[in-house]
Amino acid sequence: MWNTRFRLIFISSSTYSALGLLPMRPCSSSDPKPGCCPPSPALKTGAWHSHCARSASPAELCRFRSLGPGTSGDTGSAAIESVQGAKNVDIIVLLPKGHCTKIQELQMTTVLRENVHVFGVEGNSDELDEPIKTVFADVAFVKKHNLMSLNSINWSRVLVQIAHHFFAYFRCAPSLDMHPLPPVEVVVPTGAAGNLAAGCIAQKMGLPIHLVVAVNSNDIIHRTVQWGDFSLSKAVKPTLASAMDIQVPYNMERIFWLLSGSDSQVIRALMEQFERTKSVSLPKELHSKLSEAVTSQSVSDEAITQTMGRCWQENQYLLCPHSAVAVSCHYQQVDRQQPSPPRCCLAPASAAKFPEAVRAARLTLDTPAEILALEHKEARCTPMRKGDDWTRMLRDTIEDLSQQWQRRFLNLPA
Incomplete structure (x- = not known):
């Protein structure tokens, strides 16, 4: 026994x-x-995300890559931590506005790096997964823009x-x-x-x-x-x-x-x-x-x-x-x-x-200073409202980021 x-x-x-x-x-x-x-x-939080995002061959390093996780709270911030400021990688995160804690939201929306793009979806986790699944079902679009998901949709x-x-x-x-x-x-x-x-x-x-x-x-x-x-x-x-x-x-x-x-x-x-x-x-x-x-x-x-x-x-x-x-x-x-x-x-x-x-639970929490500091940081988040075409917004964002990268890479004027 x-x-x-x-x-x-x-x-x-x-x-x-x-x-x-x-x-x-x-x-x-x-x-x-x-x-x-x-x-x-x-391991540092986000280490696996970082490995996935950065383990490219030399030939791939000159190609734009876009990561697109939806998050119910933690995946988004871990993914952002891994790739913020990285070259040739943009990350688009969809978070369910009002369905994760304020701190979780701030961990994502207060990262103001150029390659980080956060959307606040007026819906729950299941609803925000739908535009992501629709975009990834378009195989030609995924290949064209080198998309990768960091959800468990990804094997x-x-x-x-x-x-x-x-x-x-x-x-x-x-x-x-x-x-x-x-x-x-x-x-x-x-x-x-x-x-x-x-x-x-x-x-x-x-x-x-x-x-x-x-x-x-x-x-x-x-x-x-x-x-x-x-x-x-x-x-x-x-x-x-x-x-x-x-x-x-x-x-x-x-x-x-x-x-x-x-x-x-x-x-x-x-x-x-x-x-x-x-x-x-x-x-x-x-x-x-x-x-x-x-x-x-x-x-x-x-x-x-x-x-x-x-x-x-x-x-x-x-x-x-x-x-x-x-x-x-x-x-x-x-x-x-x-x-x-x-x-x-x-x-x-x-x-x-x-x-x-x-x-x-009637308990007290000794909040870390890093968490308290989030309250005083500037936040940036693009709304995805009820009635908006979320799939179209996601596709347009990806296409716009790809065009921006191509202009930078080829030194073309905007």
């Missing part, structure tokens, strides 16, 4: 841009309280997240000398299911992990795992874990394909039906394979604040609300006194960016 062990794997700012570890002391059945130390990121993001699951396993497994290797449970807080897709691929590669997907009240992934109900709710529900306020988890298509034995025809028909009707019941065989690979929980705002308070009381560590979604699953297991393998929770962000959630 396994004694419960729990570690928090801290993946800073965006879920693939940095790695670090919060080591937790082992818990006995009589003392199920995880010990906690502060995170120590091993390279998921590819790196696979390594995170191996990293978590090797840090949490009690021994690597056993045969077969012992299992480790990985709790993945998610909205679009990119890191969950990475975990499923790691499983297929032979990594002995049990995946638990943790979501907030926007629970389409939970309903899909539990009952095969892949359908939209009436509306996106605003929650304290705002980066996970997503109803269309587009990486589920990759997971369905993986678990179907790479049956492209079946999955294409399934997703086309979802596009038409916004509701699909998974075939029994596919649902059975999904529920074997993944278990799930949905976590309310009340549970988020209770978890943040409990973790602070027991460990003097302040969780961000998204990390609290994962740790809530851990506490539920501990309170039931159910035996389990060693467990780790993936932790996406710093609590400093979510003061509203900290206050809701």
Whole structure:
């Protein structure tokens, strides 16, 4: 029987841009309280973005490249940090105005470098993804302007997240000398299911992990795992874990394909039906394979604040609300006194960016000076209003930036 062990794997700012570890002391059945130390990121925030954006061959260095992430809060600022001021790279970020915290917005809108272009969309994360997907569906346009997405729409993001699951396993497994290797449970807080897709691929590669997907009240992934109900709710529900306020988890298509034995025809028909009707019941065989690979929980705002308070009381560590979604699953297991393998929770962000959630948990926050300074900086953001043609605005911006680059490169007058 396994004694419960729990570690928090801290993946800073965006879920693939940095790695670090919060080591937790082992818990006995009589003392199920995880010990906690502060995170120590091993890579600078945005390192993977920087690598993707800058790893060009000499021939490519004289070509303009445009990066186009939509963000629910963290991806945009991490991407901007990586490429601001870079030559021959422009970044266009779409943020959901009013759907991420003020600090998250300021981390993007106060970067006034010439190659940074931020749009504030009057819509939620699902809605702002639509113009991005439409633009990237035009293959000729993408090639002409050398476009690259930094969302998990881009396979390279998921590819790196696979390594995170191996990293978590090797840090949490009690021994690597056993045969077969012992299992480790990985709790993945998610909205679009990119890191969950990475975990499923790691499983297929032979990594002995049990995946638990943790979501907030926007629970389409939970309903899909539990009952095969892949359908939209009436509306996106605003929650304290705002980066996970997503109803269309587009990486589920990759997971369905993986678990179907790479049956492209079946999955294409399934997703086309979802596009038409916004509701699909998974075939029994596919649902059975999904529920074997993944278990799930949905976590309310009340549970988020209770978890943040409990973790602070027991460990003097302040969780961000998204990390609290994962740790809530851990506490539920501990309170039931159910035996389990060693467990780790993936932790996406710093609590400093979510003061509203900290206050809701009746906790106090020692805000870093860098965060406080954002309030006094000039901000720049182009609105994308309801009724505007967002796809046309995005295409026009890309074309204009390409023309500006060509004039600079060829030394032509404006």
